[in-house]
Amino acid sequence: MSQFALEVKSLTKKIGRKTIVDDVSFEVERGEIFGLLGPNGAGKTTIIRMIVSLINRTDGNVLVNGHDLDDSFTEAMNELGAIVENPEFYKYLSGYKNLRHYARMALSDITEDRLNEVTKLVGLEEAIHDKVRTYSLGMRQRLGVAQAILHKPSILILDEPTNGLDPQGIREFRDYLRLLASQGTSVLVSSHLLSEMQLMCDRFAIIEQGKLIHISNMHENESSEAKVLRTIEVEVSNSELAVKLLGEQMPEVKMASTEGARISLSIEKEQIPVVNKLFVENGIDVYEILNVKATLEDRFLEITNKDKKEQMV
Amino acid sequence: MIALIQNELMKIFGKMASWIYMVIIVLAVLVAGIIYMKFSADPNPNWRQDTQAEITMLENQMASASEEEKLMLQEQIDQTQEMLDKNINPTVKTNWHFMNDVVIGVSSLVTLFVVVVGSANVAAEFSDGTIKQLLIRPHRRWSILLSKYIAVIIYGLLLVLTLIVSGYLIGLVLFGSGDFNMKIFEVTLEGRKEAVVGTQFFLKMLYYIPSLLMIMTIAFMLSTLFKSQALAVGVGIFVLFFSSTLGGIILMLADKYTWAKFLIFPHLDLTVYALQERILEDITFPVSISILAVYYAIFMMVTFFFFQKRDISI
Ligand SMILES: Nc1ncnc2c1ncn2[C@@H]1O[C@H](COP(=O)(O)OP(=O)(O)OP(=O)(O)O)[C@@H](O)[C@H]1O
Ligand SMILES: [Mg+2]
Numbered sequence: 240m241s242q243f244a245l246e247v248k249s250l251t252k253k254i255g256r257k258t259i260v261d262d263v264s265f266e267v268e269r270g271e272i273f274g275l276l277g278p279n280g281a282g283k284t285t286i287i288r289m290i291v292s293l294i295n296r297t298d299g300n301v302l303v304n305g306h307d308l309d310d311s312f313t314e315a316m317n318e319l320g321a322i323v324e325n326p327e328f329y330k331y332l333s334g335y336k337n338l339r340h341y342a343r344m345a346l347s348d349i350t351e352d353r354l355n356e357v358t359k360l361v362g363l364e365e366a367i368h369d370k371v372r373t374y375s376l377g378m379r380q381r382l383g384v385a386q387a388i389l390h391k392p393s394i395l396i397l398d399e400p401t402n403g404l405d406p407q408g409i410r411e412f413r414d415y416l417r418l419l420a421s422q423g424t425s426v427l428v429s430s431h432l433l434s435e436m437q438l439m440c441d442r443f444a445i446i447e448q449g450k451l452i453h454i455s456n457m458h459e460n461e462s463s464e465a466k467v468l469r470t471i472e473v474e475v476s477n478s479e480l481a482v483k484l485l486g487e488q489m490p491e492v493k494m495a496s497t498e499g500a501r502i503s504l505s506i507e508k509e510q511i512p513v514v515n516k517l518f519v520e521n522g523i524d525v526y527e528i529l530n531v532k533a534t535l536e537d538r539f540l541e542i543t544n545k546d547k548k549e550q551m552v
Numbered sequence: 553m554i555a556l557i558q559n560e561l562m563k564i565f566g567k568m569a570s571w572i573y574m575v576i577i578v579l580a581v582l583v584a585g586i587i588y589m590k591f592s593a594d595p596n597p598n599w600r601q602d603t604q605a606e607i608t609m610l611e612n613q614m615a616s617a618s619e620e621e622k623l624m625l626q627e628q629i630d631q632t633q634e635m636l637d638k639n640i641n642p643t644v645k646t647n648w649h650f651m652n653d654v655v656i657g658v659s660s661l662v663t664l665f666v667v668v669v670g671s672a673n674v675a676a677e678f679s680d681g682t683i684k685q686l687l688i689r690p691h692r693r694w695s696i697l698l699s700k701y702i703a704v705i706i707y708g709l710l711l712v713l714t715l716i717v718s719g720y721l722i723g724l725v726l727f728g729s730g731d732f733n734m735k736i737f738e739v740t741l742e743g744r745k746e747a748v749v750g751t752q753f754f755l756k757m758l759y760y761i762p763s764l765l766m767i768m769t770i771a772f773m774l775s776t777l778f779k780s781q782a783l784a785v786g787v788g789i790f791v792l793f794f795s796s797t798l799g800g801i802i803l804m805l806a807d808k809y810t811w812a813k814f815l816i817f818p819h820l821d822l823t824v825y826a827l828q829e830r831i832l833e834d835i836t837f838p839v840s841i842s843i844l845a846v847y848y849a850i851f852m853m854v855t856f857f858f859f860q861k862r863d864i865s866i
Contacts, residue, residue, distance in 0.1 A: 291688040294863035317690035327681035332566045340562065343555040344689040
């Protein structure tokens with residue numbers, strides 16, 4: 240057993256003179272949910288296609304559970320399960336036959352029990368013998384997961400897995416990935432939605448224009464959250480007076496915007512009660528203090544914008 | 553490998569169309585049988601007298617014929633006499649005659665369906681997007697493609713078997729059981745040829761298999777290279793129905809241009825070798841089959857090489 244479920248080393252893809260993926264390296268640890276975040280066209284799908292060897296690598300290595308794709312292709316492929324973009328099935332066959340089909344292709348023997356177990360896990364017992372043609376998108380997505388985990392891979396690779404799922408479906412899916420991860424299966428998941436990455440991943444890499452520009456660790460972010468400035472929104476009875484008071488007494492507080500009775504502030508956590516006290520003591524009624532979470536979206540944009548600026552210089 | 557082939561067979565037979573093609577073949581044989589029964593002369597039990605009478609009539613014509621005509625008439629008389637000598641009834645119809653004359657013609661339909669199923673088997677994986685799910689398994693690409701190829705061959709052989717069995721049974725019902733070893737005359741470009749009816753049928757079948765394999769391989773190659781079933785089927789049908797015409801034209805050119813002999817078309821239909829020794833002075837069965845083998849090797853190499861290398865980005 241290797242330390243990492245997946246190692247990607249200086250992965251590069253060139254098509255013609257265009258470099259679509261440029262020297263991307265990262266590792267996914269055991270039981271970790273790792274994200275690839277990037278805007279449309281960043282190269283996420285291309286990275287994933289190279290990892291699952293659907294397309295040739297121009298350069299770089301991929302190791303799945305320590306098996307190099309170049310040296311031990313079948314061993315490496317047996318350690319991964321994937322859904323690349325939308326899961327596609329043989330629609331004229333039943334869900335069960337589709338699973339049987341993929342089960343036969345695994346190196347190890349996949350028993351009837353295992354098939355039933357997986358079917359149950361993804362909650363498709365009722366429909367498993369119906370033709371896939373009759374499945375809803377959510378059901379297909381679940382069947383997609385079933386075919387990917389059938390052979391107990393070390394790493395599950397999912398490209399935009401929540402595409403087309405409703406909020407309920409997305410939540411189920413997320414819980415489901417957590418469950419798998421807790422059982423030791425690593426997950427590599429791509430998305431262009433930061434909020435989704437935030438909720439789903441332990442760590443995620445930001446990909447832009449084919450380059451890996453940053454790896455974020457969700458746990459670090461949360462623990463350091465207290466020290467960073469946060470944005471709060473305060474609804475008061477007299478916003479003019481409030482603004483004036485703040486300017487006079489607490490000049491270190493940055494005022495982001497004022498909109499009617501609501502003012503937005505950039506502030507440290509410890510200062511929130513101080514501001515509240517200030518208002519109340521001066522006869523301003525405070526109706527609501529809203530913590531507008533410093534989202535990773537902002538940080539994401541910050542990072543990417545900073546990068547662009549550097550490029551332009 | 554067995555598991556992969558099993559998968560491909562499951563996909564082929566999971567489609568209703570694959571079964572319908574099988575039924576169509578049986579129906580085609582049935583229709584052909586009914587037409588054969590209705591529109592060809594009934595067996596004549598007095599054929600010996602009638603044939604004798606024909607000879608007498610021809611001999612009478614001889615008396616008043618010119619030298620040139622005499623030669624022709626004499627030849628006719630000899631051939632007719634031979635039937636009497638060898639006791640070959642030209643009007644007899646049994647299930648074996650039906651097989652040899654008619655059922656063999658339905659084989660074009662088999663080729664057509666094998667082309668359709670074979671090219672769909674590959675092209676649909678691309679058009680449905682299932683190819684990406686198929687190729688992320690612990691199997692080399694060439695072995696996955698080979699399993700498809702073998703499965704299509706198995707389907708093809710099954711259709712051939714359907715053709716033979718349904719031909720035999722329908723023949724049995726419509727024309728009655730015949731003697732496998734009955735002698736017949738086949739009319740060929742090289743004159744009449746004496747043959748055994750059953751053997752002759754299986755000989756034609758045997759010669760048919762390589763051309764089935766060739767046309768199937770061409771369609772398989774095209775659908776792998778261009779991911780398009782329409783293209784593969786189109787070219788397959790073209791080759792199937794025009795190769796003999798094209799082959800004929802090419803053979804006429806072969807006098808002038810030696811290279812024309814090495815084009816694939818004149819060699820695709822090997823069943824002619826069941827009737828004649830050669831299609832050109834220097835082109836006999838071994839020559840044709842060798843030329844086909846070279847084409848076959850090239851087609852297979854191209855197919856597997858490109859499939860192994862290609863980027864799957866659908
Ligand atoms: N076969 C190809 N030939 C040329 N360019 C390509 C090819 N495939 C992808 N690209 C380009 O590579 C870039 C990355 O594409 P990719 O599909 O990997 O992006 P992505 O990050 O998955 O985007 P999305 O969020 O839209 O799915 C795009 O600009 C795309 O135009
Ligand atoms: Mg993508």
